[in-house]
Amino acid sequence: xxxxxxxxxxxxxxxxxxxxxxxxxxxxxxxxxxxxxxxxxxxxxxxxxxxxxxxxxxxxxxxxxxxxxxxxxxxxxxxxxxxxxxxxxxxxxxxxxxxxxxxxxxxxxxxxxxxxxxxxxxxxxxxxxxxxxxxxxxxxxxxxxxxxxxxxxxxxxxxxxxxxxxxxxxxxxxxxxxxxxxxxxxxxxxxxxxxxxxxxxxxxxxxxxxxxxxxxxxxxxxxxxxxxxxxxxxxxxxxxxxxxxxxxxxxxxxxxxxxxxxxxxxxxxxxxxxxxxxxxxxxxxxxxxxxxxxxxxxxxxxxxxxxxxxxxxxxxxxxxxxxxxxxxxxxxxxxxxxxxxxxxxxxxxxxxxxxxxxxxx
Amino acid sequence: xxxxxxxxxxxxxxxxxxxxxxxxxxxxxxxxxxxxxxxxxxxxxxxxxxxxxxxxxxxxxxxxxxxxxxxxxxxxxxxxxxxxxxxxxxxxxxxxxxxxxxxxxxxxxxxxxxxxxxxxxxxxxxxxxxxxxxxxxxxxxxxxxxxxxxxxxxxxxxxxxxxxxxxxxxxxxxxxxxxxxxxxxxxxxxxxxxxxxx
Numbered sequence: 175x176x177x178x179x180x181x182x183x184x185x186x187x188x189x190x191x192x193x194x195x196x197x198x199x200x201x202x203x204x205x206x207x208x209x210x211x212x213x214x215x216x217x218x219x220x221x222x223x224x225x226x227x228x229x230x231x232x233x234x235x236x237x238x239x240x241x242x243x244x245x246x247x248x249x250x251x252x253x254x255x256x257x258x259x260x261x262x263x264x265x266x267x268x269x270x271x272x273x274x275x276x277x278x279x280x281x282x283x284x285x286x287x288x289x290x291x292x293x294x295x296x297x298x299x300x301x302x303x304x305x306x307x308x309x310x311x312x313x314x315x316x317x318x319x320x321x322x323x324x325x326x327x328x329x330x331x332x333x334x335x336x337x338x339x340x341x342x343x344x345x346x347x348x349x350x351x352x353x354x355x356x357x358x359x360x361x362x363x364x365x366x367x368x369x370x371x372x373x374x375x376x377x378x379x380x381x382x383x384x385x386x387x388x389x390x391x392x393x394x395x396x397x398x399x400x401x402x403x404x405x406x407x408x409x410x411x412x413x414x415x416x417x418x419x420x421x422x423x424x425x426x427x428x429x430x431x432x433x434x435x436x437x438x439x440x441x442x443x444x445x446x447x448x449x450x451x452x453x454x455x456x457x458x459x460x461x462x463x464x465x466x467x468x469x470x471x472x473x474x475x476x477x478x479x480x481x482x483x484x485x486x487x488x489x490x491x492x493x494x495x496x497x498x499x500x501x502x503x504x505x506x507x508x509x510x511x512x513x514x515x516x517x518x519x520x521x522x523x524x525x526x527x528x529x530x531x532x533x534x535x
Numbered sequence: 536x537x538x539x540x541x542x543x544x545x546x547x548x549x550x551x552x553x554x555x556x557x558x559x560x561x562x563x564x565x566x567x568x569x570x571x572x573x574x575x576x577x578x579x580x581x582x583x584x585x586x587x588x589x590x591x592x593x594x595x596x597x598x599x600x601x602x603x604x605x606x607x608x609x610x611x612x613x614x615x616x617x618x619x620x621x622x623x624x625x626x627x628x629x630x631x632x633x634x635x636x637x638x639x640x641x642x643x644x645x646x647x648x649x650x651x652x653x654x655x656x657x658x659x660x661x662x663x664x665x666x667x668x669x670x671x672x673x674x675x676x677x678x679x680x681x682x683x684x685x686x687x688x689x690x691x692x693x694x695x696x697x698x699x700x701x702x703x704x705x706x707x708x709x710x711x712x713x714x715x716x717x718x719x720x721x722x723x724x725x726x727x728x729x730x731x732x733x
Contacts, residue, residue, distance in 0.1 A: 211690035328730055358720045377591055386703075389718050397723075439589025448594070457599050 175509050177219025177502045179211050180253035180410065180460070180477040183231035186484035187524065189432040194484075197230050203487040204481070207243045207480070210491050212248040214498020220253035220283065220477060225292050226320050228434075235268040242276035250276055252372075253287025253477065254353045257314070258306040259296035261330065266317035268453070273343040278523025283351040283372050283408075284311060286360075302329070304359050310369035311350075315367065318347035344531055349521045351408055351475075358389055365393030365405070370520065372408035373470070375437065376479060379448050383409070386481040391471065403517055408475035409466055412451045415496050419454035425489075426453045433483035456500040461502075464508055472513045474520035476505070536704055538562060539607035540574045543614040546646070551647045554679045554693075555613040558645055561697030562611065567705050571592070573607075576602045577624050584624065586593035587631045597631070605636040609643070609704035612661070616648035619662045629664065637670040641703035643696050645677040654678035663707070671707060673699035 181204055187194040195203065208219040208505040218437035219241065221231045230273035231237060238250040249274070255265060265282075273280045286303045287293075293300040301345050308328045316323050317338040326332040342348065351370035352358030355378060364371040375383040399405070414429075423442065430442045430453070454464040463476065478497065481490040519525070540559045544551025555574065577584070583594035593601060604610060614625035644661040648654070665672045666689035675694040676695040683689045721729075 225614055304726075306732055308726055312727060359726060362720040362723050362726070379592060382592065384719050389720065393720065419661050440586045444586070444594075445590070448592075 175473070175506065176217040176249070176475045177518045178220065178249070178477050179207065179217075179480050180220040180222070180251075181207065181231075182222045182253075182479070182482050183224060183229050184247065184434055184482050185228040185230060186434060186482065187276050188484040188486055200230050200260035201237070203313070203481070203490070204237065205241060205244075207494065208248065209244060209492055210494045211498075212245045214494050214502075216248070216334060216494075216502065218249045218475065218477060220251035222253050223256050223287075224289070225256075225259075225295065226289055227249055235272045235398045237246065238280070239272055239275050242272065242497055245279075247279060249278070251281045251351075252283050253372075254283045254287075254346075256287045256292070257284040257293055258286045258303050258312050259298050260322050262314040263317065263330075263333070263336070263338060265276060265533075266314050269339075269348055270318065270340050273348055273523070274340055278343050278346070280468065280523070281351065281521075282351040283353045285353040286357075298329070304357060305329075305359065306490075308363060311352075311363065311367075311462040315347075318342050336525065343523065344527050346523060346526045348523075349526060351406075351516075356386070358386070361386055361390040362393050365399075366389050366397050368394065368399035369422070370406035370408055370474070372410075372475070372477075374410040375450055375466075376410040377449055379458075380450075385500075387470045387473075387480075395452075400518075401516070403441045403514065406475075406518070406520060408474060408477065409467070409469055409470055409519070410477055411452065411463055412449075412479040412514050413459045413462075413493075413497070414453045415456050415459055415493060415501070419458055422453050422455065429483040430487055437483070456496055458499075459501050460504050460508070463505055467509065472509070472517045474518070501509065505512060536566060536568050536608040537603075537606065537608045537706070538566075538570050538572050538611065539603050540572060540611045541577065541613070541625075541628065543572060543577045543605065543612075543622050543628070544617065545578055545622075545624075547578075549615075550679065550681070550684070551615050552611050554647055554677065555611060555699060557690075557693050558611045558613070558677065558697060558700075559642060560608070560646055561693050562643070562700050562704075564671040565694075565698050565701040567701070570704075573603050575603060577628050577642050580628070581624055584627050588627070593631065600628075600634055601636070604632060607640065608707075609641045609700055611643045611645065611700070612613040612665075613647065614661070616646050616656050619644070619653065620656060621664070626664070629668065632668075634668070637665065637668040639707060640670050641673065641700055641707050642670040643673050643675075643677070643700040645660055645679070645696070648680050651678070651680040651682065654680070669701060673703060675699055722731070 185200045211219045223234050318503040319504040351372040352364035394405035395402045414426040452459045540555045542552045542555040559572050587593045600696035614621040677696045
């Protein structure tokens with residue numbers, strides 16, 4: 175099972191000091207956080223992609239390429255790559271390039287983006303969000319698998335005799351996850367291709383996540399990729415830890431109360447009861463995270479949101495130390511218990527390459 | 536048949552709830568089949584409704600109320616008149632309801648107010664709202680001003696509206712399309728093919 179972190183890349187004032195980091199500070203902090211993730215033994219770092227303030231990561235492969243050069247083992251991913259408003263041709267090129275530079279330590283999570291104006295800014299229409307996701311990915315999927323592509327669709331200029339370069343490393347396209355919170359069409363899309371399905375459950379009650387994951391698993395089996403239990407599932411999580419849980423609550427509360435998205439809304443107590451958010455001791459984080467398996471089944475990837483809402487870099491790095499040293503080793507051991515042998519790990523470049531060699535031979 | 540009553544009255548006891556109960560009893564009395572009545576008091580859900588806006592998902596009590604409304608064969612909705620319209624709480628409840636939840640559903644609209652001068656709120660505010668939600672709104676809307684509780688005419692209007700609702704419930708409960716399951720899927724090949732046809 176893979177463990178990692180995903181970042182939104184928000185530039186948010188620290189509510190306890192009123193200080194807002196500069197964009198440069200935030201970008202450098204994201205890099206420092208990624209390097210820390212590798213140092214403490216996490217498997218994955220994923221960055222969001224946004225095209226509006228207060229977010230900085232508009233250019234994910236620039237950032238991931240830089241991180242790739244400074245890490246050895248970390249898998250570099252996205253949360254998410256906007257399959258709706260990016261040109262699929264450019265996604266094919268950018269991430270194949272990143273794959274070569276990172277020696278295959280690359281996968282992607284496709285998402286639609288829910289910021290209305292971003293669509294027209296990139297010449298698209300949000301009402302076509304699902305259709306854009308379906309058509310653009312269908313093209314991307316071919317660009318990585320066919321050397322010469324002739325293509326015509328509804329949303330993009332036709333292609334005649336186009337070759338996307340560089341070709342994917344070892345002719346193995348990056349593994350793709352499809353992220354969606356509430357669209358069954360996307361779970362269906364992930365299932366159709368045998369790709370991964372990531373449910374970012376951090377703002378959602380368990381019963382909703384369960385329904386979406388079950389739908390994906392059933393359809394994954396329907397399309398003949400394996401049993402429902404073998405489908406490739408990823409989940410989100412959000413934690414803040416201190417040795418003493420009361421200290422965690424006291425320290426995190428101002429960040430929670432002023433956070434983008436849910437700030438000034440529910441109480442910390444209600445939110446921790448109803449969603450995956452855990453604010454407490456490492457042991458509480460372990461227990462809550464292990465409980466995800468009860469409704470999502472044995473799954474492959476767990477990403478934590480650790481660095482939003484204006485938390486200072488120093489605090490985030492302390493959190494990552496605790497996550498890597500006290501939480502994830504226990505989770506690895508506990509999640510392995512009772513996990514059926516035929517439930518696969520998340521595909522990596524190495525495993526996909528090996529599978530391809532078997533097929534070709 | 537299931538009849539759900541949504542009352543946005545705020546005081547306890549409330550004349551809005553009183554009108555809601557009278558309408559529910561009259562509808563049950565005129566129905567051809569047995570009617571199971573469930574009352575949703577929005578006052579009890581006010582905080583969860585506000586949190587739904589900030590969180591993006593309903594709390595447990597609100598989720599149960601939204602499910603009840605979605606599954607109802609008929610609906611009675613009653614609001615006090617605030618600032619020349621329905622109350623903000625009343626509107627907020629219907630703002631967090633899934634957009635297709637009321638499609639084809641018989642709805643009786645009713646309101647209360649201090650004087651009869653606001654009675655056309657039913658026609659100018661509530662009826663367009665429920666028309667937008669594609670509900671089937673019964674022709675008689677019932678307004679009860681304070682003075683109506685001591686005057687002639689209100690019981691007759693209640694009976695007339697209830698008769699219309701009971702009739703529509705009997706007719707439409709058969710015809711109404713089944714509520715679409717949130718988690719049903721169009722097979723992927725169809726999704727893709729639909730794109731190339733456009």
